[in-house]
Amino acid sequence: MTLRGAAAIVGIGDTPVGKLPGWSATDLCIEAARRALADAALDKRAIDGLVTCNSMVEPHVYHAEMIAEAMGIAPRWCMTLSAGGATNFAAVHHAAAAIAAGQCRTVLISAADTLRTGLTPERAQAQMASTGDPNFEAPYGLPVAGSYALIARAHMHAFGTTAEQLARVAVTTRAHAALNAAAEKRTPISIDDVLSSRMIADPLHLLDCSLVSDGGAAIILTGADRAGAFPNRPAYLLGAGEGRTHEHVSQAPSLVESAARESGRRAYDMARLGPADVDFAELYDCFTPVVLIELEDLGFCPKGEAGRFVEDGHTALGGSLPTNTHGGLLSHAHPGNPGSMFGLTEAVRQLRGTAGARQVVGAEVGLVHGQGGILSSHCTLILGLQVARS
Amino acid sequence: MTVPVKPLPEPTTVTAPYWEGCREGVLRLQRCTACEAMQFPPQRHCRQCLGDTLAWQPAAGTGRVTSWTVVRHPVSAAFAADVPYVVAIVALDEGPTMLAGIRQCAVDAVHVGMRVAVVFETRSDAISVPCFRPADHC
Secondary structure (H helix, E strand, O other), X not given: OOOOOOEEEEEEEEXXXXXXXXXXXXXHHHHHHHHHHHHOOOOHHHOOEEEEEOOOOOOOOOHHHHHHHHHOOOOOEEEEEOOHHHHHHHHHHHHHHHHHOOXXXXXXXXXXXXXXXXXXXXXXXXXXXXXXXXXXXXHHOOOHHHHHHHHHHHXXXXXXXXXXXXXXXHHHHHHHHOOOOOOOOOOOOOHHHHHHOOEEEOOEEHXXXXXXXXXXXXXEEEEHHHHHHOOOOOEEEEEEEEEEOOOOHHHOOOOOOOOHHHHHHHXXXXXXXXXXXXXXXXXXXXXXXHHHXXXXXXXOOOOOOHHHHHHOOOOOOOOOOOEOOOOHHHHHOOOOHXXXXXXXXXXXXXXXXXXXXXXXXXXXXXXXXXXXXXXXXXXXXXXXXXXXXO | OOOOXXXXXXXXXXXXXXXXXXXXXXXXXXXXXXXXXXXXXXXXOOOOOOOOOEEEEEOOOEEEEEEEEEEXXXXXXXXXXXXXXXXXXXXXXXXXXXXEEEOOOOHHHOOXXXXXXXXXXXXXXXXXXXXXXXOOOO
């Protein structure tokens, strides 16, 4: 059995992002769901499957059940998933399998948090750094940015990647955000702006780091056989793959090559497509070096050459692989683990042809990739307008 | 107002010999008596064969920096006085990798491939944590 073409995204909803005082994580999770239901013209009673991502600010032991209660729904298939930044795409993978197995028909996946107003900057920093081993890593005071700085430094050492090339990721992403009215940061920036921003952990500057935001997004996934009955063009799930190598950065088998290789290969195999078939990509960009490693491991350029690939403009709108067209976690919003949902709803918008000024012309196949931990947990999805592309 | 304290490791039944070693100035690794794999961090089972007969063995205490960063924005108030400080991944000569601070070295002198030797930093009566200093002669 393959999941290729088994399910489709028929509804999407993004909340506003940035600073949202007065909104709780639960409020935002339900608001995102309400918007996705409206987009799909679907009554909440049709939802028989639910996946949520726990909130860092308001953690609940039974998070998905709590959201179901607060939405007044009673799903027969329900889970709270935890795979860091890979959570949302792994949710799509699991939900598609559940739909294909007949365990449920229509799944709501909703994720939101309030990292910006719900936590002090100090607590947000401490929460995110708490993924480090409490006994063997935490005593050294490595912030999350520091963990990714280790990744960046290793890439620079191995391949000659430069700080300018890392900065180019942030600059390109900001240019895309400038075309997205919903994005938190829309003022264009230059390479010099990135390089002259405050050094957080060498070689990463402030503008190499993603935002800390309130916000969330949701999607509705249903069986491909029913997808044509909704008002918007379905975005079919053509491929999905996951991969994992470690949890803690000090135990990573490699600092420059990740399990995105395996997750990508598994997704391409399922979709019977390759990197050359992908029209655009939405890649997890918590820090700029991650995008370089993903571009390489997902096969868009040879290992070690992503710095040049980005520098040559391939990832900009109009390039061969427009990437993070909505502004990514770097410039659109980053409410923690829910953040990658914005890449997914953007991919659906691109496939529908409703991305406005940032539309990728002729977008038929999009790839989204999430990673959690410190390059630890990976999930790749390939979405397309047609179940089978000739 | 409470004085911020750096996270303090909590020895367990399994890890106590490791922390006792650190207090005595000896870096200890686990060696699986079934498959001979060397292991860090310590845990009850061997990561390779899942065997549960692990022995303690002193490490040479030397290794090589595989990557490093200079933290300029401290992770918490407890580290504010240390800024800027270097955190690195060290590949021990026995194979296992560990995170550690680099000491006795200018922050801009650290480099990938740098040879290092262990030093211990006292954090409490019971706990010292391993850090590393340059050791180009090792």
